[in-house]
Amino acid sequence: MRIGFGYDNHRLKEGRKLMLGGIEIPSPAGEDAHSDGDVLIHAIIDALLGATANGDIGRHFPPSDDKYKDISSTLLLKETMKITKAEIINLDTTIILEKVRLKDHIEAIRESLSLLLNVELSRISVKAKSHEKMDATGRGEAIEAYAVALLAND
Numbered sequence: 370m371r372i373g374f375g376y377d378n379h380r381l382k383e384g385r386k387l388m389l390g391g392i393e394i395p396s397p398a399g400e401d402a403h404s405d406g407d408v409l410i411h412a413i414i415d416a417l418l419g420a421t422a423n424g425d426i427g428r429h430f431p432p433s434d435d436k437y438k439d440i441s442s443t444l445l446l447k448e449t450m451k452i453t454k455a456e457i458i459n460l461d462t463t464i465i466l467e468k469v470r471l472k473d474h475i476e477a478i479r480e481s482l483s484l485l486l487n488v489e490l491s492r493i494s495v496k497a498k499s500h501e502k503m504d505a506t507g508r509g510e511a512i513e514a515y516a517v518a519l520l521a522n523d
């Protein structure tokens with residue numbers, strides 16, 4: 370078995386869509402990014418690449434490359450699954466966001482990830498918390514995500 374860890378953050382910008390785990394969450398502001406900015410998927414991608422010692426998201430999908438402009442991060446995740454040949458045993462994630470309460474969206478995000486990753490729902494955990502008003506994330510200016518994945522391949 371192999372374990373991988375991923376982290377990502379993005380600034381939040383008014384008028385941008387807030388994408389988390391492949392679905393849009395109602396919010397006045399979303400991730401400001403070269404791609405669609407899905408911070409949760411980006412953290413998961415880095416966890417999968419990390420578990421298989423395949424570098425990081427920036428190496429495989431450089432933001433300097435125009436072909437990734439506004440791309441759906443679900444496509445980057447699909448590509449990552451081909452690179453890593455990942456057979457996920459379980460995935461645990463945490464999203465840190467101040468102003469939008471994610472409680473009512475957690476199940477939809479889990480279901481989306483279950484379909485995207487082809488992993489049963491009971492093996493996918495998505496948690497959300499605030500940053501207790503501290504720092505840029507706590508002022509609602511940014512969003513962060515952490516992911517840990519256990520893989521069965523070697």
Ligand code: MG
Pocket residue numbers: 377378379402406407408411
């Ligand atoms: Mg990112």
